[in-house]
Amino acid sequence: MTLPITPQKPLGEYINVYLARSTDPEIRKRRISSGGAVTSIICYLLEHKICDAAVVAKRTVGLQGEVVVARTRDEVLEAAGDKWSIVPFTSRLRRIIEDEGLRNVVIVGLPCQVQFLGHMKAFPILETDFGERIKVLISLFCIGTFAHEVFLAYLRSAHGIRAEEIKGMRISGDDLIVTLISGKEIPIPIREAYPYLQAGCLLCTDYTGVLADISAGTVQSKRGYTILITRTKLGEEIVTKAANEGYIEITEGGTEVVNEVVKNALEKLARAQKYAVQLL
Structure with missing residues (x-):
């Protein structure tokens, strides 16, 4: 197969x-x-x-x-x-x-x-x-899928998002939309997030x-x-x-x-x- x-x-x-x-x-x-x-x-x-x-x-x-x-x-x-x-x-x-x-x-x-x-x-x-x-x-x-620790560190440093605030994420067009528990949505260019994917995912x-x-x-x-x-x-x-x-x-x-x-x-x-x- x-x-x-x-x-x-x-x-x-x-x-x-x-x-x-x-x-x-x-x-x-x-x-x-x-x-x-x-x-x-x-x-x-x-x-x-x-x-x-x-x-x-x-x-x-x-x-x-x-x-x-x-x-x-x-x-x-x-x-x-x-x-x-x-x-x-x-x-x-x-x-x-x-x-x-x-x-x-x-x-x-x-x-x-x-x-x-x-x-x-x-x-x-x-x-x-x-x-x-x-x-x-x-x-x-x-x-x-994202390498957990480094991606969360990126979200915190670049966008001020803490892990415990995240309710969900989805793709919309060329953006990754991070939805917070508060209801706020933060768009992140998907290509900006690519470097934080698992190495195997890139292949x-x-x-x-x-x-x-x-x-x-x-x-x-x-x-x-x-x-x-x-x-x-x-x-x-x-x-x-x-x-x-x-x-x-x-x-x-x-x-x-x-x-x-x-x-x-x-x-x-x-x-x-x-x-x-x-x-x-």
Whole structure:
């Protein structure tokens, strides 16, 4: 299994691209910028017993996070939110799955994590029982994650932002918008933040998570909606059935949406090629 990412196919192979959002008012309220479709899909998987638990990263303080196992709607909602620092749950996953006695897990991760887990899911013989317990992989779009301490030091020195003040972050156009607990939003040019990404992220070519069953993220032109890319028969089935059961609303993504995701994916691919050349 290889990563089929090229300038001609920066999104890899996929079945469909959907514009989606949750039908649940509470989820929509919590996930204003993204529409909350991933949260609702996980609720569908748990409530219909397709999966017995979701393993996700939950943001705690500032940019810090922890791995949690969510089995109920309330636990899923508690964990929902943007993550901008890497939570190394792949190193803890075997213990979590075995200790919790999980048999059919949905995992939400970043493209780099999904690469590892996708191979494990496809070739479970390499890790007896572990890969076979991964039912669904959902990857979040990712420009990269920040090196925690140095990025927080940068935010403090350049913008006067303390870690404990941060409520969330999102990308808007060419800016990284830092939202404070007070409600104030501070725009930071995204290219100004690039030097504080993890070194491995600068070399990563995968923006959407091409080995996932479903990839999910947002685009600037469709604020309030989730872009869902279905890549496997299972992923397509989950999205359409979640819509049929009333958990999410979906429409075809259309050329405009696809082109915007492609543009972002090509920018990450070009960045990786640039930094790879610098290392040679």
